[in-house]
Amino acid sequence: MSAFKEKLEAWREKAKKAISKFPEREERFATSSDIEVERLYVPEDGGQEYLEKLGFPGEYPFTRGIQPTMYRGRYWTMRQYAGFGSAEETNERFRYLLEQGQTGLSTAFDLPTQIGYDADDPMARGEVGKVGVSISSLADMETLLKGIPLDKVSTSMTINAPASVLLAMYIAVGEKQGVTSDKLTGTIQNDILKEYVARGTYIYPPQHSMRLITNIFEYCAEKVPNWNTISISGYHIREAGSTAVQEVAFTLSNAIAYVQAAIDAGLPVDKFAPRLSFFFNAHNNFLEEIAKFRAARRIWAKIMRHRFKAQDPKSWQLRFHTQTGGSTLTAQQPDNNIVRVTIQALAAVLGGTQSLHTNSRDEALALPTEDSARIALRTQQIIAYESGVSDTVDPLGGSYYIEYLTDEIEKRVWEYIEKIDEMGGAVAAIEQGYMQREIQHASYQTQLEIESGKQIVVGMNKFKLDNEPQPELLRVNPELGRIQAERLAKLRSERNNEEVQKRLQALKQAAEGDANLMPYILDAVRAYATTGEICNAMRSVFGEYRPSLF
Numbered sequence: 001m002s003a004f005k006e007k008l009e010a011w012r013e014k015a016k017k018a019i020s021k022f023p024e025r026e027e028r029f030a031t032s033s034d035i036e037v038e039r040l041y042v043p044e045d046g047g048q049e050y051l052e053k054l055g056f057p058g059e060y061p062f063t064r065g066i067q068p069t070m071y072r073g074r075y076w077t078m079r080q081y082a083g084f085g086s087a088e089e090t091n092e093r094f095r096y097l098l099e100q101g102q103t104g105l106s107t108a109f110d111l112p113t114q115i116g117y118d119a120d121d122p123m124a125r126g127e128v129g130k131v132g133v134s135i136s137s138l139a140d141m142e143t144l145l146k147g148i149p150l151d152k153v154s155t156s157m158t159i160n161a162p163a164s165v166l167l168a169m170y171i172a173v174g175e176k177q178g179v180t181s182d183k184l185t186g187t188i189q190n191d192i193l194k195e196y197v198a199r200g201t202y203i204y205p206p207q208h209s210m211r212l213i214t215n216i217f218e219y220c221a222e223k224v225p226n227w228n229t230i231s232i233s234g235y236h237i238r239e240a241g242s243t244a245v246q247e248v249a250f251t252l253s254n255a256i257a258y259v260q261a262a263i264d265a266g267l268p269v270d271k272f273a274p275r276l277s278f279f280f281n282a283h284n285n286f287l288e289e290i291a292k293f294r295a296a297r298r299i300w301a302k303i304m305r306h307r308f309k310a311q312d313p314k315s316w317q318l319r320f321h322t323q324t325g326g327s328t329l330t331a332q333q334p335d336n337n338i339v340r341v342t343i344q345a346l347a348a349v350l351g352g353t354q355s356l357h358t359n360s361r362d363e364a365l366a367l368p369t370e371d372s373a374r375i376a377l378r379t380q381q382i383i384a385y386e387s388g389v390s391d392t393v394d395p396l397g398g399s400y401y402i403e404y405l406t407d408e409i410e411k412r413v414w415e416y417i418e419k420i421d422e423m424g425g426a427v428a429a430i431e432q433g434y435m436q437r438e439i440q441h442a443s444y445q446t447q448l449e450i451e452s453g454k455q456i457v458v459g460m461n462k463f464k465l466d467n468e469p470q471p472e473l474l475r476v477n478p479e480l481g482r483i484q485a486e487r488l489a490k491l492r493s494e495r496n497n498e499e500v501q502k503r504l505q506a507l508k509q510a511a512e513g514d515a516n517l518m519p520y521i522l523d524a525v526r527a528y529a530t531t532g533e534i535c536n537a538m539r540s541v542f543g544e545y546r547p548s549l550f
């Protein structure tokens with residue numbers, strides 16, 4: 001038997017074992033004409049080249065997916081990013097989405113929370129509850145998660161600079177529900193490097209931020225073992241205008257920096273690497289996007305296995321969430337966005353995503369209304385339940401064009417990674433403004449092409465309407481800032497302020513040394529110290545990051 005056939009047989013055996021533990025959705029999959037659909041389609045004998053480049057799903061280098069059965073076993077998690085106004089309003093939207101068949105939660109925080117200010121801070125004025133929910137203390141978090149069983153639902157939180165604080169609040173709500181931290185499942189974004197490059201919600205300078213991240217890796221490995229400790233994000237790099245290749249290259253370079261920082265802090269790679277996760281964008285160039293996801297998986301597997309010498313196959317797997325491309329949406333003829341989102345979501349699924357957010361049609365104009373959010377969720381459900389694309393693993397694997405694009409993206413990504421390595425790694429490249437300049441250049445080129453009409457955006461620079469109908473938009477309560485400030489005043493008058501000060505002082509002292517800060521943050525949170533107070537305690541030790549102009 002050839003090596004290919006031997007490996008294929010071994011994979012089939014392995015898949016059978018996996019299915020006995022985690023059964024597939026159906027006993028038998030078939031098309032509408034009753035043609036039986038097999039788990040995997042492979043060439044007659046792919047030889048060594050197939051084995052090296054593609055392999056089998058669930059096995060190194062994971063080009064064809066991280067699970068042997070992929071969506072035949074379980075659909076991706078349908079995880080709509082949601083949050084606005086107060087914790088009550090967002091809790092209501094969360095419950096609505098779960099009732100409508102969403103399978104995971106994803107929290108959008110407002111800007112003050114994202115940069116560690118309380119709702120009553122003068123810095124927060126005008127921004128409270130605008131782009132996400134306002135969470136100033138454990139009391140808000142309790143309201144946000146009311147009636148949601150934390151041992152059953154996994155929750156993602158898009159929080160970066162104050163990630164440790166919001167994670168501590170989540171753990172504390174779990175404690176109140178009787179769910180111990182080892183039972184919690186979810187993800188914090190916690191990806192500060194891309195904040196300096198593309199997104200902007202940083203607080204502390206890079207070295208202190210990297211320490212906090214490493215502290216979280218270490219703490220979670222012990223206490224919250226099923227938590228995804230970081231969501232290393234290309235999404236925002238792409239939103240800032242990068243190309244697909246740059247999105248993968250800069251994300252993986254940042255990921256290398258996180259892994260290196262944790263290893264330098266003394267953590268064994270296989271202890272934290274299985275819980276690293278990723279987050280990518282999906283744009284309209286359908287086939288390039290599919291190839292991008294496949295290439296990213298293959299490159300990461302090589303990096304983890306060969307560069308960092310990880311032994312556990314779970315450390316080699318690139319698991320990722322996808323969001324459809326916000327920057328591709330148009331304010332004009334917003335219903336057209338439903339079609340864009342469908343194409344992008346399908347690319348994510350054909351690329352093997354673990355979790356997916358589909359944007360709402362009105363997101364170029366405002367936060368989504370309930371109707372728009374429902375249509376966005378329905379879009380994923382139609383792909384899952386009606387299209388049949390989930391019935392076989394990596395259905396486009398072996399397409400000449402897809403494989404060519406996968407190889408080509410991989411080659412170009414390695415070129416960037418090598419260049420960034422030569423510059424001293426991602427942190428140095430960011431400090432020198434290299435990634436920022438590369439993204440700005442790509443973004444400017446795209447803008448020029450759109451303005452000249454070379455790149456067509458349907459309904460925006462071609463096929464325009466003279467009279468645009470005005471859609472109904474969601475408006476955030478302008479009184480929210482005041483309401484939240486009143487609540488905070490009440491909280492501060494009712495809690496044990498002496499205890500709060502004691503715990504904040506202990507945190508400060510720990511920050512001056514080199515202890516893991518998570519237990520101190522958790523202690524402060526439990527005493528109802530606020531987001532702003534905890535972040536200010538660390539600000540007083542770490543200082544604030546001020547960007548240079550590049």
Ligand SMILES: CC(C)(COP(=O)(O)OP(=O)(O)OC[C@H]1O[C@@H](n2cnc3c(N)ncnc32)[C@H](O)[C@@H]1OP(=O)(O)O)[C@@H](O)C(=O)NCCC(=O)NCCSC(=O)CCC(=O)O
Nearest residue numbers: 022067070073074077106156187228277319320321354355
């Ligand atoms: C790893 C991911 C990507 C996905 O995790 P999930 O729990 O949803 O999915 P999962 O890990 O694939 O599946 C859950 C469990 O089922 C198992 N499982 C899945 N499929 C299987 C199969 N076929 N066979 C056997 N087991 C299977 C998995 O191994 C896992 O168990 P085990 O764990 O036991 O293995 C995570 O990090 C995540 O959910 N990320 C979401 C990030 C996010 O929503 N971000 C929003 C950003 S929004 C944003 O930034 C917007 C813009 C802005 O604000 O600027």
